[in-house]
């Protein structure tokens with residue numbers, strides 16, 4: 001990568017975002033940005049849903065924080081890789097490349113079971129993967145999309 005770039009890695013939970021994002025960051029000497037950590041540290045969740053074991057996230061708030069971060073790293077001429085299934089909600093103008101991770105449904109189910117996700121949450125994520133929610137939203141947002149199968 002010549003100029004400082006912003007790469008986002010999105011995809012259904014369990015499809016390999018963190019693995020791919022960390023590998024990419026290492027390869028391109030970019031900074032890896034863990035959005036889950038930011039969400040917890042800066043408390044940008046509206047509430048924690050106990051049944052779904054999920055944080056309900058305010059996307060507008062998250063975007064604002066990520067845009068500020070992108071600008072800071074641009075100033076430092078440092079490339080970044082942003083790891084989040086919500087990253088594709090960023091406006092296209094801040095993003096150079098949007099990677100969408102995908103995997104087989106069998107693999108996804110195995111990986112989420114290993115994480116001890118509740119059955120409903122596994123089902124929800126399997127549905128999201130079947131419907132390609134992240135991929136479609138990324139394309140609707142006009143991102144330059146690359147699909148990576150893990």
Ligand SMILES: Nc1ncnc2c1ncn2[C@@H]1O[C@H](COP(=O)(O)OP(=O)(O)O)[C@@H](O)[C@H]1O
Pocket residue numbers: 011012013014015016017018019020101111149150
């Ligand atoms: N390319 C890959 N090959 C094999 N296993 C993978 C690959 N990518 C991810 N995994 C495994 O799948 C699981 C979920 O990956 P992770 O990167 O944490 O996904 P996400 O961040 O999207 O939830 C991990 O146990 C990881 O080791």
Ligand SMILES: [Mg+2]
Pocket residue numbers: 017018019
């Ligand atoms: Mg992850």
